Amino acid sequence: MSTLTHCFIVPxxxxxPYLGDCLTSLGRQSRPSRIVVFTSTxxxxxxxxxxxxxxxxxxxxxxxxxxxxxNYALRAVDADWVTIAHQDDVYGRDFLARTLDGIGK
Numbered sequence: 532m533s534t535l536t537h538c539f540i541v542p543x544x545x546x547x548p549y550l551g552d553c554l555t556s557l558g559r560q561s562r563p564s565r566i567v568v569f570t571s572t573x574x575x576x577x578x579x580x581x582x583x584x585x586x587x588x589x590x591x592x593x594x595x596x597x598x599x600x601x602n603y604a605l606r607a608v609d610a611d612w613v614t615i616a617h618q619d620d621v622y623g624r625d626f627l628a629r630t631l632d633g634i635g636k
Contacts, residue, residue, distance in 0.1 A: 538610040542600040549619040554584035556622040569604040
């Protein structure tokens with residue numbers, strides 16, 4: 532029996548003052564998931580910063596805009612399901628559980 536895999540990808544641009552709140556909300560999901568932050572505009576100490584929230588960081592370049600960032604992130608993760616989590620959004624604790632329940636997973 533295969534296990535469903537899910538990944539939150541967080542495209543990040545520069546130093547968002549809300550990124551920590553977003554990552555906290557993803558790390559507190561009632562169903563755990565891998566969390567990967569993708570950026571083409573990293574700031575000094577970003578890897579350590581996202582690691583505090585249990586997330587991974589992937590830097591890529593050059594900066595070609597949001598669509599390029601999202602497409603790069605979608606190609607870079609190996610998961611059955613992916614949620615693109617905006618760096619300025621906060622997700623309720625049961626967001627992932629309810630989403631996966633809604634699709635019968």
